Amino acid sequence: MNSETLNTLNSYSKNKxxxxxxxxxxxxxxxxxxxxxxxxFISLKKKEPEWMLAWRLKAYSKWKKMKEPKWANLSxxxxxxxxxxxxxxxxxxxxxxxDLSEVDPKLIETYNKLGIPLEEQKVLSGVAVDVVFxxxxxxxxxxxxxxxxxxxxxxIGEAIQKHPNxxxxxLGSVIPxxxxxxxxxxxxxxxxxxxxxxxxxxxxxMELSTYFRINAENTGQFERTLIIADKGSYVSYLEGCxxxxxxxxxxxxxxxxxxxxEDAEIxxxxxxxxYPGDEDGKGGIYNFVTKRGLCAGxxxxxxxxxxxxxxxxxxxxxxxxxxGDNSIGEFYSVxxxxxxxxxxxxxxxxxxxxxTKSKIISKGISLGKSQNTYRGEVSFLRKADKARxxxxxxSLLVGNQCGAHTVPYIDSKNNTAVIEHEASTSKxxxxxxxxxxxxxxxxxxxxxxxVNGFCKQVLQELPMEFAVExxxxxxxxxxxxxx
Amino acid sequence: MNIEDNYLKNKKxxxxxxxxxxxxxxxxxxxxxxxxxxxKKNNESLKNINLKNFIDFKYKYLIPxxxxxxxxxxxxxxxxxxxxxxxSSFKDDKIEITKIIDEDYNDFSKNDTIxxxxxxxxxxxxxxxxxxxxxxKKNNNIKIKISNIITDDDLxxxxxNSYICEEGSSLNLIEEYExxxxxxxxxxxxxxxxxxxxLNHFLIQDNSPNHNLIITxxxxxxxxxxxxxxxxxxxxxxxxxxxYSELIEANSEADxxxxxxxxxxxxxxxxxxxxxxxxxxxxxxxYKGILNDRSKATYxxxxxxxxxxxxTEGYQLSKGILLSDNASYFSKPELKIYADDVKCSHGSTxxxxxxxxIFYLRSRGMSKIAATKILISSFINEELSSIDNEQMSEIIQxxxxxxxxxxx
Numbered sequence: 038m039n040s041e042t043l044n045t046l047n048s049y050s051k052n053k054x055x056x057x058x059x060x061x062x063x064x065x066x067x068x069x070x071x072x073x074x075x076x077x078f079i080s081l082k083k084k085e086p087e088w089m090l091a092w093r094l095k096a097y098s099k100w101k102k103m104k105e106p107k108w109a110n111l112s113x114x115x116x117x118x119x120x121x122x123x124x125x126x127x128x129x130x131x132x133x134x135x136d137l138s139e140v141d142p143k144l145i146e147t148y149n150k151l152g153i154p155l156e157e158q159k160v161l162s163g164v165a166v167d168v169v170f171x172x173x174x175x176x177x178x179x180x181x182x183x184x185x186x187x188x189x190x191x192x193i194g195e196a197i198q199k200h201p202n203x204x205x206x207x208l209g210s211v212i213p214x215x216x217x218x219x220x221x222x223x224x225x226x227x228x229x230x231x232x233x234x235x236x237x238x239x240x241x242x243m244e245l246s247t248y249f250r251i252n253a254e255n256t257g258q259f260e261r262t263l264i265i266a267d268k269g270s271y272v273s274y275l276e277g278c279x280x281x282x283x284x285x286x287x288x289x290x291x292x293x294x295x296x297x298x299e300d301a302e303i304x305x306x307x308x309x310x311x312y313p314g315d316e317d318g319k320g321g322i323y324n325f326v327t328k329r330g331l332c333a334g335x336x337x338x339x340x341x342x343x344x345x346x347x348x349x350x351x352x353x354x355x356x357x358x359x360x361g362d363n364s365i366g367e368f369y370s371v372x373x374x375x376x377x378x379x380x381x382x383x384x385x386x387x388x389x390x391x392x393t394k395s396k397i398i399s400k401g402i403s404l405g406k407s408q409n410t411y412r413g414e415v416s417f418l419r420k421a422d423k424a425r426x427x428x429x430x431x432s433l434l435v436g437n438q439c440g441a442h443t444v445p446y447i448d449s450k451n452n453t454a455v456i457e458h459e460a461s462t463s464k465x466x467x468x469x470x471x472x473x474x475x476x477x478x479x480x481x482x483x484x485x486x487x488v489n490g491f492c493k494q495v496l497q498e499l500p501m502e503f504a505v506e507x508x509x510x511x512x513x514x515x516x517x518x519x520x
Numbered sequence: 521m522n523i524e525d526n527y528l529k530n531k532k533x534x535x536x537x538x539x540x541x542x543x544x545x546x547x548x549x550x551x552x553x554x555x556x557x558x559x560k561k562n563n564e565s566l567k568n569i570n571l572k573n574f575i576d577f578k579y580k581y582l583i584p585x586x587x588x589x590x591x592x593x594x595x596x597x598x599x600x601x602x603x604x605x606x607x608s609s610f611k612d613d614k615i616e617i618t619k620i621i622d623e624d625y626n627d628f629s630k631n632d633t634i635x636x637x638x639x640x641x642x643x644x645x646x647x648x649x650x651x652x653x654x655x656x657k658k659n660n661n662i663k664i665k666i667s668n669i670i671t672d673d674d675l676x677x678x679x680x681n682s683y684i685c686e687e688g689s690s691l692n693l694i695e696e697y698e699x700x701x702x703x704x705x706x707x708x709x710x711x712x713x714x715x716x717x718x719l720n721h722f723l724i725q726d727n728s729p730n731h732n733l734i735i736t737x738x739x740x741x742x743x744x745x746x747x748x749x750x751x752x753x754x755x756x757x758x759x760x761x762x763x764y765s766e767l768i769e770a771n772s773e774a775d776x777x778x779x780x781x782x783x784x785x786x787x788x789x790x791x792x793x794x795x796x797x798x799x800x801x802x803x804x805x806x807y808k809g810i811l812n813d814r815s816k817a818t819y820x821x822x823x824x825x826x827x828x829x830x831x832t833e834g835y836q837l838s839k840g841i842l843l844s845d846n847a848s849y850f851s852k853p854e855l856k857i858y859a860d861d862v863k864c865s866h867g868s869t870x871x872x873x874x875x876x877x878i879f880y881l882r883s884r885g886m887s888k889i890a891a892t893k894i895l896i897s898s899f900i901n902e903e904l905s906s907i908d909n910e911q912m913s914e915i916i917q918x919x920x921x922x923x924x925x926x927x928x
Contacts, residue, residue, distance in 0.1 A: 452842035455871035
């Protein structure tokens with residue numbers, strides 16, 4: 038490796054986290070630690086009905102008996118669940134503001150720093166934003182327009198009060214609380230998140246979007262998102278995350294459930310840029326997320342797209358259960374790890390119905406001293422006649438202290454199903470670098486260009502609003518990382 | 521009977537029972553069996569296996585009466601008949617065959633690459649009752665054919681073999697496992713390749729339905745050496761092929777290939793593991809399987825590239841054809857890479873025989889069965905045509921025809 042490359046790498050790894058600031062807002066917290074009282078406190082604060090509290094407590098009793106899953110290629114100190122605040126809401130938000138002018142100006146400022154001017158976004162991009170600042174939904178825009186179509190887009194807390202039948206029917210139907218310890222934990226203590234219901238035959242006219250942000254120190258944020266697309270409907274949902282800089286590790290264990298009924302389509306896109314820790318591996322978010330979609334009806338489709346650049350630890354496997362005949366599952370992922378970040382991410386495609394199809398495109402980029410693992414499972418059950426899967430996972434290594442790993446599990450029990458998997462691992466091609474530099478690009482620019490090209494297959498799947506941000510993010514992760 | 525009782529009862533028949541160090545090691549192994557809850561899901565060595573047959577077995581071993589035969593009929597060609605895992609000693613200026621001794625035990629047991637929770641390897645160390653050691657002397661080029669014979673029903677053979685190819689030597693090794701009785705063999709081969717040596721290792725497995733074969737190989741390659749292994753599994757009984765290879769010095773190569781043909785209720789577990797520990801090494805892992813009826817197979821492949829192993833080339837390929845509704849195939853091709861200047865890839869496919877290809881052949885007047893057979897043959901043709909030994913190629917063709925005759 039030449040000295041220039043080394044310099045570039047060093048400059049990348051020293052890039053500071055740009056979104057590291059703390060907004061000082063008083064917040065209300067219960068005592069630290071997890072016990073039945075904490076759960077009762079959360080339930081009370083959220084004014085939940087009795088059955089919801091019972092559901093939470095049941096999940097809690099399951100969690101007590103469970104151990105964290107250990108199979109991932111990650112190492113981190115033991116999580117002390119008793120040293121975490123499970124609820125934090127900015128004061129004075131129990132009465133919801135009717136429009137932005139009632140929102141604390143400090144909050145608005147925070148978003149402006151992040152580059153999401155809420156008001157502007159409202160006008161310019163036509164995106165309805167449901168912002169979660171710590172645990173309480175702050176402002177919801179474009180609600181009226183959505184209501185006209187019969188679309189329900191609100192916080193999960195509101196949905197529990199207003200649409201108990203839908204919640205009772207679907208909450209926990211894709212990710213049972215007892216699935217594993219993080220899902221049980223989330224089920225017991227989730228505070229907020231989004232709820233979306235698209236009625237029969239409705240195509241949602243805009244991208245629904247939520248910005249999650251962890252603010253108060255030592256607050257694990259446990260959101261729960263539930264999206265239901267009824268027969269013949271379509272929805273595209275965006276989720277983006279940035280968090281301020283902290284020294285203590287913060288735990289994040291979200292659950293996302295998607296349900297697509299007959300002929301429905303859900304597109305779920307994530308850009309995750311939480312604080313990854315500093316160059317010595319100190320601090321950063323622990324991100325243990327369970328995302329699962331159920332293609333319940335015939336001809337339904339669920340598509341996951343994710344760009345993962347942040348978090349000290351990423352443990353995330355957005356998966357699809359292809360139950361309905363002819364249903365389709367897709368997974369597109371870019372995961373970039375730098376410094377001491379560790380990512381173990383991938384997907385799980387379970388083919389149950391006939392003629393089900395799935396496609397997996399995963400791109401991993403490792404820099405610094407990071408470890409990046411793709412872990413994916415594709416399984417064809419006995420009745421999945423003519424099912425089809427294509428998997429491609431590529432890894433790019435920059436620097437010789439990082440690791441890139443690929444761990445696919447492939448299981449076929451049907452003799453008409455076809456499965457293809459390919460993977461490659463390499464470093465940045467010297468010839469390509471030379472070509473770019475010859476045409477006047479700096480080393481950093483050249484690397485950035487090549488990496489962006491490497492990820493293009495995934496980035497082009499993102500909706501317009503996100504694609505630009507994601508491309509910038511890739512460049513920033515590299516800039517401080519590859520540039 | 522549990523493992524401990526079984527061991528204590530038969531201790532006097534087991535190799536090296538008097539050696540204290542080995543004794544302590546074995547006690548540790550017994551404790552592993554005691555503590556382990558046999559987690560089938562996460563332990564690769566246990567998937568798809570009826571554990572009871574292997575953990576709760578009746579130990580029986582006969583010291584062979586007929587001594588094994590070593591023939592040196594042609595120049596540089598040796599044919600060896602190993603009886604119940606044993607082989608008589610032999611020495612000339614090219615090779616040396618001896619019994620394994622206490623000192624060899626560490627080579628077998630203190631091995632970091634082979635997983636600690638591989639119960640079959642641990643059983644092998646615990647009940648060791650046979651084995652031999654072959655040394656190929658410097659700069660010799662020879663061929664060896666070993667026929668493994670088991671003399672009686674219900675024998676449990678636990679065998680450790682050691683092969684050492686000295687500097688500049690070259691060995692063509694053909695091993696045949698064709699047993700028709702109801703015994704089980706658990707074999708661990710440890711192969712050491714010195715500088716610039718070469719080993720072509722063929723394993724032909726064709727056992728009857730009630731014979732279990734568990735074979736584990738560990739090879740380590742020094743500078744400029746090449747290890748090539750080709751496994752042909754036609755067995756009707758359970759076969760486990762776990763093969764590990766370590767490339768410990770620069771410019772060495774490992775090539776692990778296998779084909780398995782399964783039918784009825786048969787199961788086969790396969791694993792290849794290549795560890796790149798030095799620069800400029802190459803590896804290749806290719807397994808192909810054909811599964812009929814209710815057969816099941818697993819294939820784990822793993823390429824591990826250490827941080828120092830720059831300029832590595834490592835390739836993996838796994839292909840499976842399912843001929844029946846009830847067959848199942850599990851594959852897990854894994855890459856673990858800690859160096860940046862590498863070219864590594866893996867590919868894996870599982871599916872039925874291509875319908876379009878069948879249609880093409882049928883439109884030219886071929887019956888469906890004939891078309892299927894032709895396509896199966898062509899699926900593995902690449903591997904079969906690369907065999908440069910005529911006699912071998914003939915044997916394998918015959919076995920293939922026998923397998924195809926059962927395909928409907």
